[in-house]
Amino acid sequence: MAEIQIERITKRYPGTVALDDVSLTVHDQEFMVLLGPSGCGKTTLLRLIAGFEQPDEGAILIDGRDVTDVPPGKRGLAMVFQSYALFPHLRVFDNIAFGLRMHHVSRADTERRVREAAELMQIGGMLDRYPTQLSGGQRQRVAVARALVMEPAVILMDEPLSNLDALLRMQMRAELKRLLHEARTTTVYVTHDQIEALSMGDRTAVMRHGRILQVDTPMMVYDRPGHVFVAQFIGTPPMNVLRGRMGEREVEVEGHVLPLGIQDGIKPGDDVVVGVRAENIAVTRERDGAGAGAVPAEVGVVEPLGSHLLLTLAVGGQWLKVATRADFDVKPSDRVWLRPEQGALRLLGRPDEG
Amino acid sequence: MTDAVATRPAAVVRARHVDGGRLLLYGCAILITLFMLTPVYLIALAAFSTPEAIFDYPHPLVPTSISLDNIRFFLTFQGILPALLRSLAVGGLTVVLSLVLGCPAGYALARYWFRGKDAAQLVLVNVRAIPMVIISIPLLVTFIEWNLNDTVVSVALVHAAITLPLTILISASVFLRVPAELEEAAMSLGTSKVGAVIRVVLPNSVPGLAAAALFAFVTSWNEVFVAVILTLRNPTLPAALVQQLSDSPIAFRFAGGLCLTVPAFVFIFFMRPYLFNAFGVGGK
Numbered sequence: 001m002a003e004i005q006i007e008r009i010t011k012r013y014p015g016t017v018a019l020d021d022v023s024l025t026v027h028d029q030e031f032m033v034l035l036g037p038s039g040c041g042k043t044t045l046l047r048l049i050a051g052f053e054q055p056d057e058g059a060i061l062i063d064g065r066d067v068t069d070v071p072p073g074k075r076g077l078a079m080v081f082q083s084y085a086l087f088p089h090l091r092v093f094d095n096i097a098f099g100l101r102m103h104h105v106s107r108a109d110t111e112r113r114v115r116e117a118a119e120l121m122q123i124g125g126m127l128d129r130y131p132t133q134l135s136g137g138q139r140q141r142v143a144v145a146r147a148l149v150m151e152p153a154v155i156l157m158d159e160p161l162s163n164l165d166a167l168l169r170m171q172m173r174a175e176l177k178r179l180l181h182e183a184r185t186t187t188v189y190v191t192h193d194q195i196e197a198l199s200m201g202d203r204t205a206v207m208r209h210g211r212i213l214q215v216d217t218p219m220m221v222y223d224r225p226g227h228v229f230v231a232q233f234i235g236t237p238p239m240n241v242l243r244g245r246m247g248e249r250e251v252e253v254e255g256h257v258l259p260l261g262i263q264d265g266i267k268p269g270d271d272v273v274v275g276v277r278a279e280n281i282a283v284t285r286e287r288d289g290a291g292a293g294a295v296p297a298e299v300g301v302v303e304p305l306g307s308h309l310l311l312t313l314a315v316g317g318q319w320l321k322v323a324t325r326a327d328f329d330v331k332p333s334d335r336v337w338l339r340p341e342q343g344a345l346r347l348l349g350r351p352d353e354g
Numbered sequence: 355m356t357d358a359v360a361t362r363p364a365a366v367v368r369a370r371h372v373d374g375g376r377l378l379l380y381g382c383a384i385l386i387t388l389f390m391l392t393p394v395y396l397i398a399l400a401a402f403s404t405p406e407a408i409f410d411y412p413h414p415l416v417p418t419s420i421s422l423d424n425i426r427f428f429l430t431f432q433g434i435l436p437a438l439l440r441s442l443a444v445g446g447l448t449v450v451l452s453l454v455l456g457c458p459a460g461y462a463l464a465r466y467w468f469r470g471k472d473a474a475q476l477v478l479v480n481v482r483a484i485p486m487v488i489i490s491i492p493l494l495v496t497f498i499e500w501n502l503n504d505t506v507v508s509v510a511l512v513h514a515a516i517t518l519p520l521t522i523l524i525s526a527s528v529f530l531r532v533p534a535e536l537e538e539a540a541m542s543l544g545t546s547k548v549g550a551v552i553r554v555v556l557p558n559s560v561p562g563l564a565a566a567a568l569f570a571f572v573t574s575w576n577e578v579f580v581a582v583i584l585t586l587r588n589p590t591l592p593a594a595l596v597q598q599l600s601d602s603p604i605a606f607r608f609a610g611g612l613c614l615t616v617p618a619f620v621f622i623f624f625m626r627p628y629l630f631n632a633f634g635v636g637g638k
Binding site: 050051052071072073074077078079081083085086087088089098099102103146150 | 533541545557
C-alpha cells in the first residue's frame with residue numbers, strides 16, 4: 001500500500017527552474033510514467049521522490065506521511081538507475097543482498113530472498129559473478145532484482161531500458177510490466193521513449209519545461225492530447241497538427257471546411273490548431289470515393305513500412321502524414337483526396353499556446 | 355581478470371600489424387628500466403662485496419665475492435637500526451595522517467561545489483612552492499613549545515603537510531571516478547551518506563588511494579631536510595645517514611644507500627597490484 005502525493009513542488013537550480021509548481025498523485029499499485037524530452041524535469045521529479053534532492057517549495061507524501069525531510073533509505077522505496085549503479089566491488093549475490101543487510105534481515109532470510117529474486121529475474125546462475133562479468137541485459141536484471149528483493153512499497157525507475165539494444169528492450173518492457181504488476185508495487189517510471197510510456201504505464205504524465213502538461217491513460221494521451229506538444233511528442237508518426245480558423249461548429253483549414261465542435265475558451269473566428277492522427281485519415285485517388293468534405297493533397301514522399309504505407313502530403317502550405325494500405329498505388333507528385341474520419345479531428349488550442 | 359582476457363585479441367591483432375611499434379615500446383621500457391635500476395644494481399653490488407673488493411678496478415659487473423659484512427656492519431652501527439625503524443614509523447604515520455586528512459578534503463572537491471573551490475585547488479598546488487627552509491625554523495620553535503621536537507610525531511606531521519596537497523588532489527580525482535549514482539543506490543538501500551561512502555566509495559577507490567599512500571610513504575622515506583632540522587638524538591634514517599656518511603668508509607655508504615632504497619621498493623612492490631587499477635589497466 002503506497003500512494004504518492006506530490007504537492008506543489010518547485011525546484012530551482014542556478015539559472016533554471018527544474019520543476020515549476022508541480023502536483024501529481026500516484027495511486028496505490030499504479031504504474032505511472034513520467035514522459036518528456038531531456039531537461040523537462042522528469043528525472044528531477046523522480047530524484048525528489050527518492051529523496052536525493054530537496055524541493056525548494058512543496059511537499060511529498062507517501063501514504064499520507066510527509067517524507068520531504070526523510071532520507072532516501074527510510075522512505076520505503078527502491079530505485080533502478082539508468083546506469084544500473086551496481087556496486088563493482090561486490091558479487092551479484094552481495095549486490096542484491098546489500099539492502100537486506102542494511103536493514104538487518106537475518107542471514108537465512110537474506111539468502112532465501114536473494115535467491116528468490118535472482119530466480120525471478122533469471123539470473124540465479126550468476127550470483128558468484130562480478131558486475132563487470134555480466135552483459136548489459138544481465139546487469140539490468142541484477143539492478144531490478146536488487147530493487148525487488150526489498151519488497152518496496154514504491155519502485156522508482158530512471159530510464160532503466162535505455163542502455164539496452166532494441167530487441168532486448170522490447171522483451172524487458174513486457175517482462176518488467178508483468179513483474180511490477182505481480183509485485184503489486186506503486187511504480188514511478190521515467191522515460192523519454194513514448195512507446196515505453198504508452199505500452200507500460202497505467203497513466204502517463206507528459207512533462208515539458210518543468211511542468212506537467214497532461215496526466216492521463218495511454219489511450220487518452222494518444223487519442224485526446226490536451227496540448228499541441230503532447231500531440232506531437234506521442235505517437236509514431238506524431239499527430240498531424242494543422243493551423244486553421246474556427247467557425248461555429250467547423251474549422252477552416254487551407255480553405256477547406258471540416259466539421260469540429262467548439263470548446264470553452266475558443267470563440268468563432270479564432271486562429272486554432274487542430275490535430276489528426278495519420279491512421280485516422282482516409283485517402284483515395286478519386287474525389288468521388290472520398291465523398292463530401294474531401295480535401296485535395298499532393299503526395300510528397302511515399303514510405304513503405306511493410307504493414308502500411310506512410311505518405312507525406314502537402315495540403316496548401318501545410319504538411320501532414322497519412323497512413324494507408326500497403327498496396328495503395330501512389331507515387332510522388334500524385335494528387336489524392338483526403339477525408340478525416342468522423343470525430344477524429346482534435347481541437348488542440350490556439351497557435352500561441354505551443 | 356576478465357578485462358585481461360578481453361584485451362588479449364586486440365593485443366594479438368596489434369602484434370601482427372605493428373610489430374615495429376611494439377618493439378619500440380619494449381625498447382623504451384627496457385631503456386627506462388635500465389636507467390632506473392643500474393645505479394641500484396651498482397649500489398647493491400658494492401654493498402654485498404667484501405670491503406676490500408670495492409676498490410677493485412676495473413670493477414666486475416657480476417658479484418665475485420658475496421659478503422654480508424658491509425650490511426651487517428651498517429645495521430649494527432650505533433643508532434642505525436633505531437633510525438631505520440623510526441623512518442618506517444614516520445612513513446607509516448605520514449600515510450595515515452595524509453589519507454585521514456586528505457580523503458575527506460578530496461571527497462569534498464570531487465562531489466561538491468562551494469564558494470572558492472577553484473581558489474582552494476590552486477592554493478593546494480602552490481603550497482608546494484613554499485620553501486621548507488623558510489618555515490622549518492618557526493616549525494622547530496613551535497614543536498619545542500609543544501614538547502614535540504625530536505620526535506617521530508613532529509617529523510610525520512611536517513611530512514603529512516608536505517604530502518597532503520597531492521593526497522587531496524589524487525583522492526579527489528579517484529572519487530570523481532566513482533559515479534555518484536553508486537552512493538545514491540546505497541542510500542536508497544538504507545545506508546546513510548557516510549555509510550555509502552564507507553561501504554561503496556572507499557572500496558572502489560582502493561587502487562587510487564594506494565597510489566596516494568605510496569606517494570606519501572616514499573616522499574616521507576626520502577625526505578632529509580625537515581628530518582635533519584627537527585631531530586637531534588632521534589633521527590630518521592636519511593637524517594642519520596646525512597650526519598654520518600661524510601666521515602664513513604665507502605663500504606658503509608654503499609650499505610646505507612641500499613638500506614635506504616630497499617624499503618621503498620618493497621612498499622611499491624606490494625602496492626603495485628592496486629596501482630594498476632588506478633590507470634584503468636586490468637580489472638577485478
